[in-house]
Amino acid sequence: MPILKVLLNDIEAELEIVKRKQRTEVEDVDLWRGKAGHKPRFSTTETWMQIRETGVKYTWGGSIWFSQATPKFAFITWIAARGRLATMDRISRWNPGVDSTCVLCKVFQETTNHLFFECVYSSGIWEKLVKGILGNAYAYKWDEVTELISVSSRGKMKRFCLRYAFQITVYMLWRERNKRRHGESPMPQHVLVKMIDKAIRNKLSLVQMKGIKGMNFSLQYWFETRE
Ligand SMILES: [Zn+2]
Incomplete structure (x- = not known):
């Protein structure tokens, strides 16, 4: 046409x-x-x-942003996982004169891996919280711990307790580290353990109250692993 x-x-x-x-x-x-x-x-x-810098994709992202996670704990853990916390090893790269010694043990250089949980102060706390859950599988090195929490075959309660304990411990240690850097007096390990333990109990009773499937006896489970 x-x-x-x-x-x-x-x-x-x-x-x-x-x-x-x-x-x-x-x-x-x-x-x-x-x-x-x-x-x-x-x-x-x-x-x-x-x-953004294109980095590796974190296969264990799902074990950070899990259902019933507390956002502020998950967030700090996520930042740590990306290697983006302002740890002293990183700060000393752009501010070479700075003292990069860990404020928790005052012996080693502060890095993400050292804080979570190679430092003697941190590992002491982590061990008291999760040794009962993990038994022989207990680990305290960052790579091993992140591996442990990403395994999905564990029971739901166990997995939740482990992941939650991990995030809150990372959060509380980072907070303790910041407080010390700002001149506050150090908190003894057993006090921090008590605080974290209490927060986990509160969370578990909340989860139970909400009637989340598979979590009915999670508080009891936590008590049993604490003995
Ligand atoms: Zn240390």
Whole structure:
């Protein structure tokens, strides 16, 4: 149909003129580079994906952001897992004169792996909390612990107690470390253990009250592992 073709060509030519005209009349706009080219709308996710360093994908992400987790504990653990906590080994890289000794033991250099839980102060606390759950499988080194908490074959109660204990211990140790750096007096290990233990009990009784499936006897389970 040649007439239609001519018509379409005319429309196309007309549109081209309009487009060109618009281009000179509109003001410059900021465009954000996204996945599918440039767009006027800003997207946090897409921009983040553009500027982030592409790292390894953490296979145990699911063992951090699990159901019934406490966000502030999960968040610190996530930051630690990404190696992004402002530990002294990292700080000393951009501030070479700084003292990078661990404030908890005052012996070794402070790194993520040292704080969680190679440090004698940290491992003492971690051991008192989870030795009863783990028995012979007990571990205190970061890589081994993260491996342990990502195993999904354990019973639901055991897995929950372990993951929750892990996150709250990371959080409380980081808090203790910050307090000491700000000149506060050190908290003895047994006090910190008591505080963490109490917080875990509160969480478990809450989970039980909510009637979460498979968690009916979790508080009892926790008590049994504490003896
Ligand atoms: Zn230490």
